[in-house]
Structures are given as C-alpha cells and as structure tokens.
Ligand code: FAD
C-alpha cells in the first residue's frame with residue numbers, strides 16, 4: 001500500500017514539506033499519498049496575516065502575530081531557497097529587507113510553480129490525533145470550518161508544521177489588572193499608528209520588543225521603555241528610548257522597576273514570547289519546550305524520539321527560516337520513505353544530547369548563528385537539498401547583528417549579497433525609517449518617500 005502522509009499546517013514549514021515531495025517526484029521517485037490541513041483559507045502561515053485579533057471568522061484563535069509595517073527583520077539573503085532565488089521570482093534584484101507582503105509573495109511563488117496546492121485542504125483545522133501502536137497508524141480528526149463537519153483520516157506518517165509563535169506567553173504582574181491604559185500581547189499588536197504621542201512600556205528584550213518598540217518610534221510614539229528580565233538589548237537606541245530592568249509592579253499608570261526607578265505609561269505591550277502548543281496532539285506526542293535553538297526529544301531537530309513516524313518542522317528558535325524548513329522537510333521526507341535509515345534510540349539520544357550540551361554552552365549571538373549553521377549543514381549533507389555556501393550565510397547573520405548594534409534604525413537599509421545567485425541587493429528607494437507604505441506595489445514601483453534634502 002502507498003505510504004500515507006498527513007501534514008498539519010501550510011505555513012512555510014508545511015509548504016516546504018509539500019515542495020520536498022514534489023522535488024522527489026520530479027526526479028522520478030514514487031511519492032506517498034499526501035494530505036495537508038490548513039486552518040486558514042490560504043497558505044503562508046504567519047506571513048498570511050490578519051487584521052483580526054482574538055478569534056477569526058470561524059471562532060478559531062487568530063494564528064498570525066504579524067502586523068502592518070512589518071519588514072523582514074533579517075536579511076532576505078539568509079532565508080533564500082537554494083532552489084528558487086529572489087532573482088528568479090522578481091526578475092530583478094531587490095533590497096535586503098523587504099516588507100511582509102513581498103516575502104509572502106516570494107514563498108507563494110515557489111509552491112505555485114510546483115502545483116502542490118492540490119494537496120492542501122484549506123479552512124480545515126486539526127482537532128484530535130490518536131496513534132495505534134499495533135497498526136502504527138495515526139488517526140487524525142479534522143474539522144472543515146466551512147461546514148463544521150468532522151472527518152477522520154488515517155496516516156502512516158504525521159508532520160506537525162503548525163508553528164510556535166502564535167500562542168502567547170502572558171505573565172502576571174502585580175497591579176497590572178488596574179493599569180488604566182491599554183495592555184496587549186505582541187501577538188495582538190496590529191500596528192503602531194495609534195501609539196502616536198504615547199508613552200509606551202514594552203516588557204521583553206527580544207525581537208518583538210525591539211521591533212514593536214522601533215515601529216512605535218517610527219510612528220511617532222513620545223517615549224519607549226523596554227523592560228528586560230535577563231539582559232538588556234543594549235542597542236544604540238534613539239533618544240526617546242530607554243531600557244530598564246524588570247517591572248516589579250504597577251500602581252495605577254505607574255510601572256515600578258527593580259532598580260527602584262518608575263515611570264507613567266499610556267500602554268503596555270507584553271513582548272514576552274510564545275508557547276509551544278499542540279492542542280490536537282495527545283500529551284505523549286506533544287513537544288514541550290521553551291523557545292530554543294535545539295528543543296529536546298527531536299532527533300536532528302525533526303524526528304520525535306519515542307515515535308519515529310512523527311515529525312516536527314520549524315520547532316526551533318530561528319536564525320535560519322525558509323531554507324532551514326526546507327532542509328528539515330527534505331530530511332523528514334527521506335526518513336519517511338526509508339532513503340535515510342534511522343540509528344537506534346540510544347544512538348539518536350546520544351546525538352540529541354551532544355547538541356543539547358553544545359547549546360547549553362552558547363555564549364553569544366554569533367555562537368548561536370554558528371550553532372544553527374552547523375545544524376543545517378548536517379541536515380543538508382544528509383539529503384539532496386541543493387547545497388549553498390552556509391559559511392557565507394552565517395557571516396551575513398553576523399554582519400547583520402553588528403549592523404543592528406551600529407544603527408538599530410538603519411540596519412534595514414544595508415545591502416547584502418545572495419549566496420545563491422551572487423547578486424548584490426539593490427538600495428531601496430526609501431530608507432526604512434521614512435517608508436510609510438509597506439505594500440508590495442509601493443515597494444516595487446516607488447516613488448521614494450525620502451525627503452530630498454538636495455545634498456548628494
Ligand atoms: P507558521 O508560519 O506559524 O505556520 C503554521 C501554520 O499552521 C499556519 O498557517 C496555521 O494557520 C496552521 N495551523 C495552526 N494550527 C493548526 C491546526 N490545528 N490545524 C490546521 N492548521 C493549523 N521569519 C523570517 O524569516 N523573517 C522575519 O522577518 C520574521 N518575522 C517574524 C515576525 C513575527 C511577528 C513572527 C511571529 C515571526 C516572524 N518570523 C520571521 C518567523 C516565522 O515564524 C517564520 O518565518 C515562519 O512563518 C514559520 O513557519 P511555520 O510554517 O513553521 O509556522
């Protein structure tokens with residue numbers, strides 16, 4: 001009987017899995033019966049953003065945490081598919097940090113070209129999974145959100161590709177209940193225009209705090225205070241931005257910080273990260289992990305240790321994104337089809353432990369980039385995913401991080417070279433700080449929104 005593969009989620013990771021099978025098919029391999037279930041009515045995952053907050057039109061949790069004016073927070077050259085370049089998609093060089101809609105268009109371009117949409121059931125949410133040890137089959141219950149009908153499907157292999165930046169981690173702070181201004185989590189942030197002239201408090205010291213903070217600065221917030229639990233980001237912030245240690249409590253509109261300072265705020269944005277949450281899986285198959293580069297219990301970051309018929313894609317914290325999901329999907333495909341033979345449970349554990357030990361010793365962001373590069377290298381070497389110069393991409397990550405330290409408001413104006421095509425990015429017509437229209441049309445066609453000062 002033909003192998004039956006179920007994929008849950010058609011974000012970049014699920015799309016990578018579809019593409020991995022398609023690539024094998026084009027090379028003449030016989031591919032399994034594939035079904036992919038996506039709860040939204042289009043693919044793209046986080047990149048298929050929404051204006052809604054809370055629940056969607058079907059009463060399901062809104063998935064995407066992305067917002068208006070979200071521009072790529074890393075160089076596009078670090079995530080480029082090695083089998084589908086930006087040059088191929090856009091037909092000309094573009095800048096290194098495009099807005100969301102442009103990257104969404106890019107990821108759609110590759111899968112549209114390979115005719116894999118037919119495998120996806122949209123508006124279909126995975127509700128429940130059981131695994132029969134005896135038959136080694138998964139039974140997946142899926143609800144069609146348009147008809148409210150549930151169906152069950154049986155699979156030999158199951159791929160979890162539902163992402164882990166969607167269900168917010170929301171800590172409690174003493175006194176926050178009576179804070180009179182707006183309190184929201186980054187997941188529900190949709191745009192900074194309404195923070196014009198406001199004093200903002202962001203709690204957290206990672207990507208969301210930095211980006212929503214600088215987004216608010218761009219949109220005219222009066223002040224931005226970033227409160228960290230462990231380490232300040234220590235960028236060279238604009239004059240209206242400061243970092244403070246963790247909030248101890250609120251009294252009315254006043255936040256009190258652990259260094260004894262305090263401040264009054266109009267709004268609080270909790271940029272406190274996300275939870276791994278897989279409500280459609282039984283607990284013994286459900287990944288429990290903080291947001292780290294190497295979650296435990298996944299061999300090669302992909303194969304569930306106690307049940308090697310189960311695969312997770314994109315479950316790690318991410319320097320690399322689209323190309324890493326590809327490498328994982330190619331690896332998962334080859335394990336499913338027997339092209340890659342898995343070592344014993346004990347040997348797999350030894351491999352996981354070695355990575356976990358290395359992860360525990362990571363000292364800084366450069367070391368983290370090296371770590372994920374080496375991880376990716378192992379995956380790529382194991383499959384026929386077209387290789388690319390990983391050391392060059394790792395250097396791009398390091399350059400990018402240093403640019404951020406040099407100029408947190410200007411790093412998106414920097415240019416990087418593609419390792420896939422050798423093409424140098426072109427300067428965007430408008431500096432990021434002045435770009436108030438993030439549509440693909442404006443991005444591709446201009447005109448510039450930079451003020452012409454007359455100087456060269
Ligand atoms: P997702 O993109 O989260 O896709 C998961 C899919 O699963 C969704 O389509 C969802 O609807 C579906 N799904 C969920 N539950 C179910 C269910 N029960 N049944 C059926 N379907 C389900 N990466 C970058 O490379 N550059 C960036 O600039 C960048 N910025 C980011 C900004 C924000 C605010 C966030 C949150 C993330 C950002 N990322 C960025 C990382 C981003 O998560 C990845 O690029 C990518 O979207 C992860 O892909 P994924 O497929 O693993 O997960």
Ligand code: NA7
Nearest residue numbers: 165171203204205206207208209229230271272273274291
């Ligand atoms: P991250 O990168 O997981 O960071 C979460 C941040 O929240 C991090 O600084 C944490 O501090 C902080 N945090 C978590 N819990 C608390 C509590 N209880 N109190 C204070 N601070 C807390 O999530 P992001 O949303 O920034 O980024 C996720 C993705 O979205 C990423 O891929 C981006 O591309 C966009 P810590 O450092 O652990 O002390």
